Amino acid sequence: MARIGFIGLGNMGAPMARNLVQAGHAVAVFDLAPSAMEAVPGALPAESAAAAARGAAFIFTMLPAGPQVRDALLGTGGVAAAAPADAVLVDCSTIDVATARALAAESGRAFLDAPVSGGVMGAEAGTLTFMVGGDVAAFAAVEPLLRVMGRTAIHCGAAGAGQAAKACNNMMLAATMLVTCEAFILAEKLGLSHQALFDVASQSSGQSWSLTTYCPVPGPVPGSPANRGYAPGFAASLMLKDLGLAVGAAQAAGVELPVGEKALEVYRRFVEEGGGGKDFSGVINKLKR
Numbered sequence: 077m078a079r080i081g082f083i084g085l086g087n088m089g090a091p092m093a094r095n096l097v098q099a100g101h102a103v104a105v106f107d108l109a110p111s112a113m114e115a116v117p118g119a120l121p122a123e124s125a126a127a128a129a130r131g132a133a134f135i136f137t138m139l140p141a142g143p144q145v146r147d148a149l150l151g152t153g154g155v156a157a158a159a160p161a162d163a164v165l166v167d168c169s170t171i172d173v174a175t176a177r178a179l180a181a182e183s184g185r186a187f188l189d190a191p192v193s194g195g196v197m198g199a200e201a202g203t204l205t206f207m208v209g210g211d212v213a214a215f216a217a218v219e220p221l222l223r224v225m226g227r228t229a230i231h232c233g234a235a236g237a238g239q240a241a242k243a244c245n246n247m248m249l250a251a252t253m254l255v256t257c258e259a260f261i262l263a264e265k266l267g268l269s270h271q272a273l274f275d276v277a278s279q280s281s282g283q284s285w286s287l288t289t290y291c292p293v294p295g296p297v298p299g300s301p302a303n304r305g306y307a308p309g310f311a312a313s314l315m316l317k318d319l320g321l322a323v324g325a326a327q328a329a330g331v332e333l334p335v336g337e338k339a340l341e342v343y344r345r346f347v348e349e350g351g352g353g354k355d356f357s358g359v360i361n362k363l364k365r
């Protein structure tokens with residue numbers, strides 16, 4: 077049994093913390109919204125991030141973005157004020173690479189960036205994928221806990237490498253989704269049925285996760301969001317956030333991303349037009365217009 081602090085109990089953090097409690101660990105939780113802490117029965121609610129971190133061997137954060145993670149770790153009443161010197165800080169939020177690297181340098185503890193893929197369903201089922209940057213020994217120490225909350229944990233390299241992997245992966249996802257949507261739109265205009273395109277492309281070189289799992293038209297993949305009015309799933313607003321992180325990291329690194337930047341532009345407009353709460357495959361209806 078490990079003593080754990082868990083900060084940020086939203087859509088993702090609450091089920092992740094519940095899985096740790098159910099595995100028999102002693103979990104102290106903190107969220108700025110007191111009601112969020114009630115979503116983790118069996119955990120000990122704390123009055124601050126510092127209080128949740130006191131005496132803990134591992135402190136997880138699952139927060140919206142870089143500023144909130146910095147605040148929870150280094151702000152007044154933050155983790156750094158109280159965590160044991162040998163505690164491992166594990167940030168599972170999706171944040172920018174630069175902040176992840178800065179926190180690894182400034183937190184005074186072993187710090188891992190460990191963003192996840194798999195969404196709320198993966199968090200509830202304990203089947204997330206963790207992509208982790210930071211010290212190898214700290215990764216080895218926390219890996220058994222990552223395997224309580226997830227199915228896969230991959231050490232990607234030094235501090236920031238986990239966030240880099242997440243940004244690159246989700247940029248690929250956005251681009252394949254957009255071009256898959258365009259292919260269905262073109263096929264329709266050319267008189268080709270959705271099912272025929274799916275049957276060919278899913279067994280040919282056009283195959284992708286966007287096609288075979290999240291097919292953006294209703295019919296070919298019964299479980300895809302297109303069959304339930306594009307209810308998420310993976311919300312377009314979250315995709316926009318992740319594309320912003322990828323393009324921001326590229327600008328800082330002096331790398332041009334013509335396709336990634338175009339994807340960002342398309343999703344920004346989709347969200348501005350009210351599509352943020354739809355699944356990211358719902359962008360097909362914008363592209364049709």
Ligand code: NAD
Pocket residue numbers: 083084085086087088089106107108109112125138139140141144145147148168169170171192193194195196310314317
């Ligand atoms: P959420 O908005 O549901 O939850 C965030 C929680 O953090 C809220 O309960 C909020 O009250 C709390 N909070 C904010 N600032 C705080 C602070 N300073 N101290 C303590 N608590 C604070 O967000 P979520 O959907 O759980 O996502 C969390 C992270 O996971 C994000 O970075 C997101 O990009 C990433 N992510 C989300 C999904 C998804 O499908 N929701 C999938 C993969 C990754």
